[in-house]
Amino acid sequence: MAAVETGGVHGDAQSAEDRPHIPVMLPEVLDALAIRPGQVVLDGTFGAGGYTSAILSAGARVIALDRDPNAIAGGKALVEKSAGKLTLIHSRFSDLAQHAPAEGLDGVVLDIGVSSMQIDEAGRGFSFQKNGPLDMRMSASGVSAADVVNRAKVGDLIRIFGFLGEEKQAGRIARAIEKRRAENPFETTRDLAGLIEIVTPRKAKDKIHPATRVFQALRVFVNDELGELAKALFAAEASLKPGGRLVVVTFHSLEDRIVKRFFADRSGRAAGSRHLPQVHDKPALFDLVHKSALQASEAEAEINPRARSAKLRAGIRTTAAAGPADLAIFDLPDLASLSKLGS
Secondary structure, three states: OOOOOOOOOOOOOOOOOOOOOOOOOHHHHHHHHOOOOOOEEEEOOOOOOHHHHHHHHOOOEEEEEEOOHHHHHHOHHHHHHOOOOEEEEEOOHHHHHHHOOOOOEEEEEEEOOOOHHHHHOHHHOOOOOOOOEOOOOOOOOOOOHHHHHHHOOHHHHHHHHHHHHOOOOHHHHHHHHHHHHHHOOOOEHHHHHHHHHHHOOOOOOOOOOOOHHHHHHHHHHHOOHHHHHHHHHHHHHHHEEEEEEEEEEEOOHHHHHHHHHHHHHHOOOOOOOOOOOOOOOOOOOEEEOOOOOEEOOHHHHHHOHHHHHOEEEEEEEOOOOOOOOOHHHHOOOOOOOHHHHOO
């Protein structure tokens, strides 16, 4: 899993004022969507509106979702400018089927992960580059990162840091957190990052801050990012018309693994081994647009650091009926119950 100084942001350490939002792999996304005028496309991760603006310019109507109320507020000007062609809704993308028209969608695009806008706002608590409350909630409601750090059992913290952050020192960090929070609960981003620096000091050869993977893991856990992505893929499958296209851009290996497994399961590949008796293929629910994931060009990565770890996968919906939404195909880690940690 790629990790960077901000704790999992898809970008670099520049401020929001210095770094304009650039939608990642935009030409590739538009090519995979193959938009025609009059189509209806759902952008499940509106953010700063980069994909939505381009899709509108291509002549489609857009239903855009975002779980972040700040993104919804920031998109009002684009809604007004769109002359009725953009509907912007405060919603998780896992619920996208609830917002699709009865006749279905022609396209769904998902840009997974936290935005640079969220990272750059200290009050959201996503990054330790700027001190702020230990929050990390994309929806600005529910269980916070502080709740997790101060309430979760040590064993649960170890699993969260290990699975979602791939942190090799998960045990040492979790036990240090337990000892410290008994005396003084964690409240700010620098508070937690400072402890991690003491427990696992940065070495000269280290490319990232010692707290990066823990912050990434907390963000993914607090927002149930892997579960949300898995549910959104099934929702897109159920909402797309035959011939409709699903395009997903991911930024680290856990996300890409989920998308890869989804398309492998839904593209009608035969189960079993070539050395065993042939079993019946499952009906193909998607035809793959590309045989493997696309990556951003070197030129784009130079201009836009967010694109360095990006991968794009896409599929075209067939006429087969949607399959069961079986989360078991993703082999998601069994972690602590998020809902109980904030009680």
